[in-house]
Amino acid sequence: MSASREGLFVVFTGAPGCGKGTQARILKQKTHVCHLSTGEMLREFAQKDTPLGRELNAALERGEFATDDMIIEMVKSRIDEADCQHGFILDGFPRTMPQAEILEEMLAEKGIKLNCVLEIQVPDEIIMERILGRYSCMKCGAGYHDKFQRPKIYGVCDACGGTEFTRRKDDNRTTVQNRLVNYRLLTYPTIQFFERRGLLKTVDGTGTIEAVSKKIDQILGVESGN
């Protein structure tokens, strides 16, 4: 086993729509550590016109999880890459108990100690509204919301000036309901697992994006800046 590594190694967890991805992107901008979103990796994979790509695309549209084997392989090779050596924000992984147990083994082998597992807590009634209204710029990926975060100029991305936007195919009511059920059955036990390990921290995710980000910075000891 190698010596313990310095850096910021965190897991962002919570129900779909709790703001994991948004907050992970903000934290990445401040700390420059690698943001590793298994959902984004899978969506990219699901666009491929291959049997596995098509199968995965259908599973994601139904709100089903990808297999543990596939996800674990993806994460294992990704965290060995150079940009993850001094830290990472795991967003959407682990989502099942086998994934949590493998992560623990994997990190012990690499001499990495998690700073914490941060659960962003948001009640279900807010989640549905957040997910059904969200969309993003097709060019740069900046996130928006029909009600809570509109571009300053209608139809134009604040960040890059892009004019084409997209919504995730799995952001519809039926799929979100399935994703919430999977969260309770499969992901919630991982939160209890990390609590038993003394690694769990929780943050109220119902405020504005900036307010939640500030609270996360305090928990992680990161300078907030403006």
Ligand code: AMP
């Ligand atoms: P997210 O972008 O984190 O909301 O993930 C989108 C979808 O990708 C989820 O609803 C799952 O179907 C799938 N997914 C993402 N991460 C995982 C994971 N760790 N294990 C299994 N499926 C996952």
